[in-house]
Amino acid sequence: MKKLIILLSLTSAFFLQSCEKKGPGDNYDFSNSLPAYVEITTKTNLGVVQGNSATIALRLKTAVQQDVVVSYSVTGAFSTTGTVTIPRDGLTANAVVAVPAGIVPAASASATAVFKITGAKKGTEDLSIGALGANSNEIRNIVVGKNLIGVTSDAVSIKETIADQTIKVPITITSALKSQTSLTYTLVPKAGNSANNLELISANPLVIAAGATTATIEIKVKDNLTLNADNVYELRLTGATAPVGSEVSINADKALYTITVTDDLKTVGFATTTAVDVTASGNRNFEVKLSAPSSAAITVPYSIEGGVVGTDYILRTTGTLTFPAGTTTSNINLDILPTYVKGKVLKIKLDSITGDVEASLGTAKELTVNLK
Known part of the structure; x- marks a missing residue:
């Protein structure tokens, strides 16, 4: 019996030594891993009508085991501060900023405020702001208007056919126009696209009647009999001209419409x-x-x-x-x-x-x- 106990003890010791061997991940150096940081998800200009709210998406790169409280400020056309919480194990949250009414000057169609992340804390620990660290500048412009014109959707894909086709780009106006308005825009191939099988049907500028809340830009799609893979074009609203007091401007984040024309293979x-x-x-x-x-x-x-x-x-x-x-x-x-x-x-x-x-x-x- 004594010999059996000794044998079992030796066997147990052997297995314990085997378990103590280090695996390939035990020596991994985490010193160069990117720390968690907070940033603004999209930094293009955000359009909003005065008296409404601006929603700005924030994201945390790498989830953490505590709530992250993000501080922000708004300066320029109006001023405010606030915080938003990214919950434990979460990666995103929205900062909803109330935009005061009446902040756009009488002689202007729009005014600009600047949203900025000013801090981020996990408990008492400060997190980095922006991917570059050292609290890099995380800002987004809020373009505040009285009445905004923008595209209703942001993209369309269409296939060439033997017959010409027509794309109708829908335009939305926040509220009825006070007076006749001229909408200017550009239509150009995206960088790297040498083909040209689009032809404008609508006038440029497009004249929109007083009282309108919608409009349409029409474009003809032709079969160019050229093999170009996908031909990508960008229609961009560039300006709205109306008599003083008409109070209309371009919606900053609804100004771009992308058109993809696929080959008729x-x-x-x-x-x-x-x-x-x-x-x-x-x-x-x-x-x-x-x-x-x-x-x-x-x-x-x-x-x-x-x-x-x-x-x-x-x-x-x-x-x-x-x-x-x-x-x-x-x-x-x-x-x-x-x-x-x-x-x-x-x-x-x-x-x-x-x-x-x-x-x-x-x-x-x-x-x-x-x-x-």
């Missing part, structure tokens, strides 16, 4: 990939399809392997298929002659495609014809 291929068995002489059509119509004529040269021209078949078409603009089908026409040799196999192959760079050969580019 299409493919050409046989209508079927199933081998065709021919058991008698006669005229045969083999249909080739274009997946979507093009605004340009497309040509597709083809070739036939196997068999003997004049003995097994006669080609009734030219060796090049043509898809006129707006069409989606064409046919390869053969006469299978009475002298055809049974057992031969014809391979009809689509060789290439020209006329529209947005069109390519599909997977069904070869058809087998068995002469039986």
Whole structure:
């Protein structure tokens, strides 16, 4: 019994030593890890009508096990201070700032205040402000207006088609315009986009009647027959001009509308990939399809392997298929002659495609014809 107790003791000691071995994470150096910090989520100008509230999103980079109290100040067109709490294990919170009425001067359409994070505490511990540390400047401009004009939504994606299409960019006005207003805007390709398949329909400036609360900017989308991947354009509201006292301005954070135009990609291929068995002489059509119509004529040269021209078949078409603009089908026409040799196999192959760079050969580019 004594020997058994000794043996068990030795075994336990061995396992305890094994458990004390360090794993690969035990020696990790956390000294260079980025500490938790607080920042403003979006720093673009925020538009708000006087007498309403401005909501500014804040975020904490890396959750902590205590509430984080963020202090802020507002200076400029109006002044205030306050705090907002990011809850334990949370990452976000909103600072809701009441904007006083009547702060925009009578002769002006807008005035600017500056929201700034002034401190952040986890218990008694001060946290960094901004990713750069050293309490980097975390500010956001609040552009206060009497009546604001802005886009209703911020983006649209549209695919080119053979027919021109129209994009209608919706404009919203906070309250009815006191007088006729001229809205100016720009429409330009985003940096790196060299294509241009948009055309303005609406006038620029766009004249909006007194009393209106909505408006529309119309843009034509054309098929430019160019392979550009996604073409991205930016429409930006730049100014609202009206008689003095009209009290209207551009909504700072509703001024940009992004338009993405995708290429009208299409493919050409046989209508079927199933081998065709021919058991008698006669005229045969083999249909080739274009997946979507093009605004340009497309040509597709083809070739036939196997068999003997004049003995097994006669080609009734030219060796090049043509898809006129707006069409989606064409046919390869053969006469299978009475002298055809049974057992031969014809391979009809689509060789290439020209006329529209947005069109390519599909997977069904070869058809087998068995002469039986």
